[in-house]
Amino acid sequence: DAGVTQSPTHLIKTRGQQVTLRCSPKSGHDTVSWYQQALGQGPQFIFQYYEEEERQRGNFPDRFSGHQFPNYSSELNVNALLLGDSALYLCASSSLQGRYGYTFGSGTRLTVV
C-alpha cells in the first residue's frame, strides 16, 4: 500500500517563474493538505482540499493556488516565484473521518534562484 507520493523530489526555478507540484494521497484518503517548510522551521499550513474544493487556507498569498482531482490527487501551483519561496513543500493526506493523524509525503525541495 503506497503512502503519499510527491513529485518531483527536487526542483530548481528562476525568480518570476511558475511551478506545479504534485501529490498522490495514501490509498483510502480523501483529504489533501499542503505545507511549506523553510529550513529549521516547522511546516506552515498552506491549504487543504476535500471534495475538489479548497476547504481551509493558511496565511499565504494568492500566488499559491491548488487543485484536487476526482481521484483525490492534488496539485500546488506557485506563480511569480520569489527567492523566499525556496523551501520543502509537503503534502499530507487524511480521511475525513480519520482519527489517526495525517500521512505525509517526503516532500518536494524547491529552490528559487
Add this chain to the structure above:
Amino acid sequence: LAKTTQPISMDSYEGQEVNITCSHNNIATNDYITWYQQFPSQGPRFIIQGYKTKVTNEVASLFIPADRKSSTLSLPRVSLSDTAVYYCLVGDTAWDKIIFGKGTRLHILP
C-alpha cells in the same frame, strides 16, 4: 486551535528513556493530542495519538493527565536513529488544519 509549548531541544544517550513534555493549556474537549517525528529532508511521520490517560504502541507511549493540559511522549531505550525533531500537535478531526510549532530537536549521543 490550541497552542502548544515544548522544549526547543534535548540531549540524551543511547539506551536511555526519553520523555518530551508538551503544554497545551487551551486544549478543547474534542481535541486529540498527536505526536510526529521528522528527520531532515523528510516529511513528518505519525508516532502516536491519544485523548486521555495512556496510549502505547510499538514505538512510544503517550501519557496524558486528567486535566489534559499537558502530555508526555516517552521513547524507551533510544538509539542514534531517534535523533530527529518531534512535534506535538493538538486538534480535532481531519477537517482542522494541523498547526506545527517549532518542535523539539532531540539529539541522541553514543
